[in-house]
Amino acid sequence: MTSRIPAxxxxxxxxxxxxALLIDLDALERNVDCLASDLASSxxxxxxxxKTHKCPAIARLQIAAGAVGVCCxxxxxxEIMAYGGIDDVLVTNVVVxxxxxxxxxxxxxxxxxxxxxxxxxxxxxxxxAAERMxxxxxxxxxxxxxxxxxxxxxxxxxxxxxxITECRRxxxxxxxxxxxxxxxxxxxxxxEAAVKRAIDLVKRAAAILERGGIECETITGAGTGxxxxxxxxxxxxEIQPGSYVFMDADYAKNRNRDGTAFDRFENSLFVWTTxxxxxxxxxxxxxxxxxxxxxxxxxxxxYGVPQATYVGAADEHGRLVLSxxxxxxxxxxxxxxxxxxxxxxxxxxxxxxxxRGDRVECLWPIEARGASI
Amino acid sequence: MTSRIPAxxxxxxxxxxxxALLIDLDALERNVDCLASDLASSxxxxxxxxKTHKCPAIARLQIAAGAVGVCCxxxxxxEIMAYGGIDDVLVTNVVVxxxxxxxxxxxxxxxxxxxxxxxxxxxxxxxxAAERMxxxxxxxxxxxxxxxxxxxxxxxxxxxxxxITECRRxxxxxxxxxxxxxxxxxxxxxxEAAVKRAIDLVKRAAAILERGGIECETITGAGTGxxxxxxxxxxxxEIQPGSYVFMDADYAKNRNRDGTAFDRFENSLFVWTTxxxxxxxxxxxxxxxxxxxxxxxxxxxxYGVPQATYVGAADEHGRLVLSxxxxxxxxxxxxxxxxxxxxxxxxxxxxxxxxRGDRVECLWPIEARGASI
Numbered sequence: 001m002t003s004r005i006p007a008x009x010x011x012x013x014x015x016x017x018x019x020a021l022l023i024d025l026d027a028l029e030r031n032v033d034c035l036a037s038d039l040a041s042s043x044x045x046x047x048x049x050x051k052t053h054k055c056p057a058i059a060r061l062q063i064a065a066g067a068v069g070v071c072c073x074x075x076x077x078x079e080i081m082a083y084g085g086i087d088d089v090l091v092t093n094v095v096v097x098x099x100x101x102x103x104x105x106x107x108x109x110x111x112x113x114x115x116x117x118x119x120x121x122x123x124x125x126x127x128x129a130a131e132r133m134x135x136x137x138x139x140x141x142x143x144x145x146x147x148x149x150x151x152x153x154x155x156x157x158x159x160x161x162x163x164i165t166e167c168r169r170x171x172x173x174x175x176x177x178x179x180x181x182x183x184x185x186x187x188x189x190x191x192e193a194a195v196k197r198a199i200d201l202v203k204r205a206a207a208i209l210e211r212g213g214i215e216c217e218t219i220t221g222a223g224t225g226x227x228x229x230x231x232x233x234x235x236x237x238e239i240q241p242g243s244y245v246f247m248d249a250d251y252a253k254n255r256n257r258d259g260t261a262f263d264r265f266e267n268s269l270f271v272w273t274t275x276x277x278x279x280x281x282x283x284x285x286x287x288x289x290x291x292x293x294x295x296x297x298x299x300x301x302x303y304g305v306p307q308a309t310y311v312g313a314a315d316e317h318g319r320l321v322l323s324x325x326x327x328x329x330x331x332x333x334x335x336x337x338x339x340x341x342x343x344x345x346x347x348x349x350x351x352x353x354x355x356r357g358d359r360v361e362c363l364w365p366i367e368a369r370g371a372s373i
Numbered sequence: 374m375t376s377r378i379p380a381x382x383x384x385x386x387x388x389x390x391x392x393a394l395l396i397d398l399d400a401l402e403r404n405v406d407c408l409a410s411d412l413a414s415s416x417x418x419x420x421x422x423x424k425t426h427k428c429p430a431i432a433r434l435q436i437a438a439g440a441v442g443v444c445c446x447x448x449x450x451x452e453i454m455a456y457g458g459i460d461d462v463l464v465t466n467v468v469v470x471x472x473x474x475x476x477x478x479x480x481x482x483x484x485x486x487x488x489x490x491x492x493x494x495x496x497x498x499x500x501x502a503a504e505r506m507x508x509x510x511x512x513x514x515x516x517x518x519x520x521x522x523x524x525x526x527x528x529x530x531x532x533x534x535x536x537i538t539e540c541r542r543x544x545x546x547x548x549x550x551x552x553x554x555x556x557x558x559x560x561x562x563x564x565e566a567a568v569k570r571a572i573d574l575v576k577r578a579a580a581i582l583e584r585g586g587i588e589c590e591t592i593t594g595a596g597t598g599x600x601x602x603x604x605x606x607x608x609x610x611e612i613q614p615g616s617y618v619f620m621d622a623d624y625a626k627n628r629n630r631d632g633t634a635f636d637r638f639e640n641s642l643f644v645w646t647t648x649x650x651x652x653x654x655x656x657x658x659x660x661x662x663x664x665x666x667x668x669x670x671x672x673x674x675x676y677g678v679p680q681a682t683y684v685g686a687a688d689e690h691g692r693l694v695l696s697x698x699x700x701x702x703x704x705x706x707x708x709x710x711x712x713x714x715x716x717x718x719x720x721x722x723x724x725x726x727x728x729r730g731d732r733v734e735c736l737w738p739i740e741a742r743g744a745s746i
Contacts, residue, residue: 004449006746017472017746051688073689076377093689096649096660096705099390118650119704149690150650150658180687276469277491277523285523287469290669291720292745296686313669314553315424315716316446316466316745317522331492332469343688347664348720350743370723370742372665372689373379373390 007353007360016360018274018334019292021349025356027268031245034264036065044231047071047090047220049242052343054368055352056084058245071240075100076371082111084367090114092176092240094122094142094150101129108135116142116176118152123163130169138173139164143205145198147180154205158212165214174218177202178240183225186254195229202235248342250297270303270336278331281324289317293337294344300337380726380733389733391647391707392665394722398729400641404618407637409438417604420444420463422615425716427741428725429457431618444613448473449744455484457740463487465549465613467495467515467523474502481508489515489549491525496536503542511546512537516578518571520553527578531585538587547591550575551613556598559627568602575608621715623670643676643709651704654697662686666710667717673710
């Protein structure tokens with residue numbers, strides 16, 4: 001909330017106070033362009049996921065490169081994207097709280113809004129709110145394709161689809177079929193097997209709906225870890241990659257095992273940190289711990305210093321181990337960490353410090369940080 | 374940064390949107406009173422750690438109950454505490470960035486400021502900044518008593534202590550000797566053994582300094598998990614508990630193993646969450662995941678619903694497992710989660726929703742959220 005701006009445009013990167021969340025703008029732009037060129041010869045739409053960056057400035061870059069709109073995970077994120085100028089927002093989640101449903105309907109006065117459902121009573125609540133606000137909402141049925149989070153089984157799709165088509169203000173949009181768990185499986189073979197199971201479930205749901213006279217205009221899902229597989233299926237009409245703009249250490253593990261599968265994207269997101277203590281020859285303490293770099297998917301990597309291993313995160317400190325004869329990483333030295341997991345790391349900061357070469361070029365507010373409600 | 378206020382004073386708790394960070398004010402006040410009465414017959418000072426709550430309003434309650442001031446982990450936290458009316462702030466950490474050292478010295482124009490050192494060159498940088506600002510700083514030598522973070526070995530204390538006493542603007546205050554790792558050891562025996570090793574190291578450092586003519590006015594450390602042991606030592610002059618105001622699921626594990634050791638404090642901090650999906654009879658999905666409840670020290674507990682187990686956190690979802698015959702936790706129902714780890718969970722929210730009974734009584738800004746710089 002107290003948003004001390006961590007840098008000034010034009011200053012040397014070396015002078016930026018730590019910890020700070022850095023974006024290598026050249027790498028970010030290459031990632032955005034790379035996804036666009038990857039999909040250029042396909043008729044699959046790209047709807048980038050804004051839960052990763054939580055920043056309308058980045059969403060606008062993605063849309064300029066061809067994305068049709070953004071995905072969000074919360075109504076709060078959707079509001080911030082809409083207020084930031086994005087005119088097509090899909091909440092890839094169910095929305096249950098009555099206050100949130102009303103906010104979602106109100107937002108549809110400003111831009112195109114879609115949302116997911118996996119429960120009959122929720123459909124009626126959405127329709128009532130849309131009627132009250134005088135708006136239309138696009139509604140997707142969420143299918144559980146293997147993540148064991150929200151979502152119905154394919155056989156239940158027709159009943160839910162019919163309920164939607166009978167509503168006054170809701171338009172049945174199709175299926176939300178995102179396999180979150182598959183994104184982080186280690187090998188291409190494992191990811192392909194998981195997505196193929198998902199594809200079978202989606203086909204089943206779509207066929208059941210079609211027999212009931214309901215067409216799926218949109219079948220959407222897929223993330224950075226699997227989207228080439230969904231695109232190849234010719235079943236998905238839309239993909240939802242988020243992490244590709246930044247990448248992280250967890251995705252890097254897959255790159256190392258897979259060879260080519262993840263080579264197309266680069267690390268563009270870093271936590272800038274200072275060595276604050278060198279208590280022993282083989283230990284360096286940096287000022288980036290658990291409150292500035294999320295460790296839910298593993299420890300960060302020390303970028304460009306392969307001999308240093310980040311082995312433990314206290315709340316405000318990270319502990320690096322290095323060879324006792326190594327003379328790098330003196331007290332006061334600054335290094336970049338590649339976060340273990342990009343999304344929750346972004347959610348710890350209020351500002352991105354965008355740099356090109358060795359100079360700060362922009363400060364982008366992470367406007368949807370903490371927008372969990 | 375976008376701080377949608379999550380509730381209104383006077384509203385029913387049941388109406389508060391989720392996820393929200395709740396404080397049971399009765400429980401919080403009992404925790405504050407309990408620590409005060411625990412120390413009432415002792416001459417050990419209490420300096421509560423503000424890294425836990427990051428909120429001047431709570432710091433003021435602690436000081437009203439007898440705390441001499443607060444600890445902070447960052448200069449940003451210290452600034453916010455000072456601006457919030459706290460007049461005695463100790464940064465229990467080394468401060469290395471030149472810009473931060475200058476901010477720390479500037480803060481000493483407003484209130485009493487202390488800081489830790491573990492490096493000779495850092496002492497001189499602090500003295501130069503204090504001279505430039507025309508202020509005095511209290512400086513403690515940080516001893517590594519077992520956490521393997523920052524801190525020197527006891528035998529190096531005299532050299533560093535002498536450097537401090539020779540400065541123009543620095544006053545040698547004593548020793549910072551906090552054993553972070555010992556707080557979370559599972560049994561009283563393990564914690565006691567760890568703290569006794571710490572005490573031996575502190576005695577050694579203090580004796581070396583004394584032989585060199587330097588007296589340790591303050592020996593400070595200890596947290597919620599161990600402070601009765603440090604108090605009993607009659608060596609520590611000050612303790613730094615933070616988590617006791619809130620407690621969490623990790624501390625609860627120790628309570629369950631120890632019987633009485635942690636019974637004195639109650640859970641007062643909760644993440645308020647809604648069941649958004651019941652895809653199968655044995656699965657409930659809540660809207661509190663990794664971005665609203667920190668899992669670095671284990672999963673949260675579902676308060677008052679012992680048959681439900683929070684088994685996995687996605688970024689925006691939590692997955693609960695319960696018996697297939699259990700009919701609790703319908704879609705739309707709200708429950709309280711006890712966070713696995715209080716400090717990093719607090720760092721995800723901008724507001725506390727304080728309630729008493731079933732009504733919201735206050736909204737306290739978490740002013741130092743994200744104040745990592």
